[in-house]
Amino acid sequence: MEETTSGETSTNFSTERSDSHLSSFNISDIENGSASDLERQIGFGAPQVLEEIRRAAPNPKKAETRLSVILLDQGLFTVYKRLFITTFALNVTALILAATGHFPYAEKEAALFSVGNILALVLCRSEVFLRIVFWVAVKMLGRSWVPIPLKTAATSFLQCLGGIHSGCGISSIMWLIYSLVQILRHRESTSGVIIGVAAAILGLLFISSAAAFPLVRHVHHNFFEEIHRFAGWIALALLWAFVILTASYNPTKRAYKLRFLDLVKKQDFIFTLLITLLIIFPWLTVRKVAVQVSAQSGQASLIKFGGGVNPGLLGRISRSPLSDWHAFGIISDGKDEHMMLAGAVGDFTTGLVSDPPKFLYTRCIHFAGLPYLVNMYEKVVVVATGSGIGVFLSFMLQRSRANVYFIWVAKSIQRNFGDEIVRKIESYPSEKMIVHDTAVSGRPNVAELTVKAVRDWSAQVVIVTSNPRGSRDVVKKCRGEGIPAFGPIWDS
Structure with missing residues (x-):
């Protein structure tokens, strides 16, 4: 999984210890x-x-790995899976109707349905489009009179749009296969070049979807990201070739003659143009910028950029524009600068500590994620472990419409995160936060601590950012107590 917006840590939520007088023997x-x-x-x-x-001696349970929590602990009927099933089921229904002659338009325009699914899946991942959607959701639903169940339903939906993305990805392959079958049944009306281009697009879509399979994605994330990006770009170029070839081919003369007016009237041209604009625009905002990277210890680095940023937004950075990009929460007072707090949990983030760069590539368009939806509520408890506090710190530094209460659990806070982060924390009213240093006070039961804080502060919702196990435990405990709670999911 890519460097997540959650700022993952190795905090252990277990509080069980052996009290046996024989425990000194291993x-x-x-x-x-x-x-x-x-x-x-x-x-x-x-x-x-x-x-x-x-x-x-205690009978140790089989250790839970990060991967097992991500893949096996999300539940059978999550919102993500329901959105995937709904999207896929609608497409299957339409395809069956087309194949049985009850949907003539889809039977004739099967390729268009494939392109339409690709447009939908790109929209679900477009940072520009989602920034607008999240802003509209907060503006419309972030009012005191809007019922909490409606707000939490919107939060679940926006957090799980990846389910629609995945469902449309599989459906686009399904429709393209059907389109190829239709083309082959009427070979006299098309050309071998068109068939070859369509087959190549199908192969690339299949490879891209296979690389996104959860097991592959999380075990070989860099491979997934490169395949998804470059296979997608090649498929987009071939899609343009397919649209132009099909618009210009004359089956009677078996020749190509492109008329611009004929091309722009085609729906698949409009869809492909929108897909292209959505994909290209974020890359047009990539800039190489000067940064200041400091590391108080080997556990985390603080990266500083120029320019203020609104609370709840996230940004992507990379050492090379065509290599893997990493997303982090943005810390800013909204004035002259912003920062990212990166826990050293992977090759990229460890490299920021051992070999701090003077320049990084970044996208000027910052995107909205789960932390941005804090603005939708009146009273929110945010929970973070380790460097995960970075996605929430802007709410301490800037006034927001929500009344935000903080729980931060980390080890050796002063030593690992430095004076600058500590000063920002200390500037916030102490009655609205709990800061627990595990090196001083031991490991707490964060889930129970969160439930108690919600009761004490009469909060409406909990938003947590931690490692997969920590997020799961807090969300599960809160929901068991009837408290709406959200944390990063496997497709965050």
Whole structure:
């Protein structure tokens, strides 16, 4: 998974510890042959003591990996999956109707339905389009008289638009296969070049979708990102070729003659033009900018840019414009500069600490995600672990319509995050935040801490950013207590 907007940390939410007086002995060491050391210490009673140690030792549960939480712990009927199923089911229904002769338009224009699905999936990932959608949602629903269930339903929908993206991706392949079958049935009305281009587009769509399969995406994320980007660009170029060739081919003369007016009247031309504009525009805003990178410790880096930014927005950065891009929450007081707090959890973020750059590539268009929807509510508890606080800090520094309460759990805050972050935290009213340093106070049960804070502060909703396990535990506990809660999902 790409460097997420959640600022993932390694914070452990487990608070269980063994209280046995025998806990100083490590059961795994004993079983691996170091029992002789114990026998030398306590003599002939060692076998009985060993048996007592084995009985007293906790039975460890199978460790949960980040991947298992991401792939297996999201539930069977999430909003994401319901949107995927709905999108796919509508397309399957339309395709069946077309194949059985009950939808003549779709039967004739199967390729157009494939292109239409591609347009829809691009819209669901367009940072420009979603910035507008999120802004409209906050403006329309961010009023005190709007019912909370309506706000939370909108939050769930906007957070899970990836379900529509995935459903349209599979559906575009399905429609293109059907279109190819129709073309092959009437080969006399088309050309071999058109068939070849359509087949090539189909192959690229299939490769791109296979690379996005959750297991592949999270185990080999850089591979997924490169395939998704470059296969998509090649497919877009071939799509233009397909649209132009089909618009200009004369089956009677078996020749091509392009008339511009004929081309612009075609619906697939309009769809392809919109797809192209949506894909190209963010790349036109890419700039190489000077940055100041500081690292208080090896755990996180603070990256500074010029220019103020509104609260709740996120940005993407990269060392090379064609390589992998990474998204981080933006910290800004809205005036002269903004910053990103990057926890050292991967190759890119670790490199920011060990080899801080003087320049980075960034996109001038900042995008909206789950943190932006804080503005939709009246009272919100935001929960962060480690560097995840970065996505929320702007709400401390800038006035927002929401009354925001903070819970931040991290280790060695002063040492790992530095004086500048600490000063920003301390500038916020202490009665509206809980800062828990695990190096000083031990590891808390963050889920229970969150529920108590919601009760104490009479908050309407919880928004959490943590590692997959931490986010899951907080969201699950809150929802079990009847509290609306949202955290990063696997497709964030």
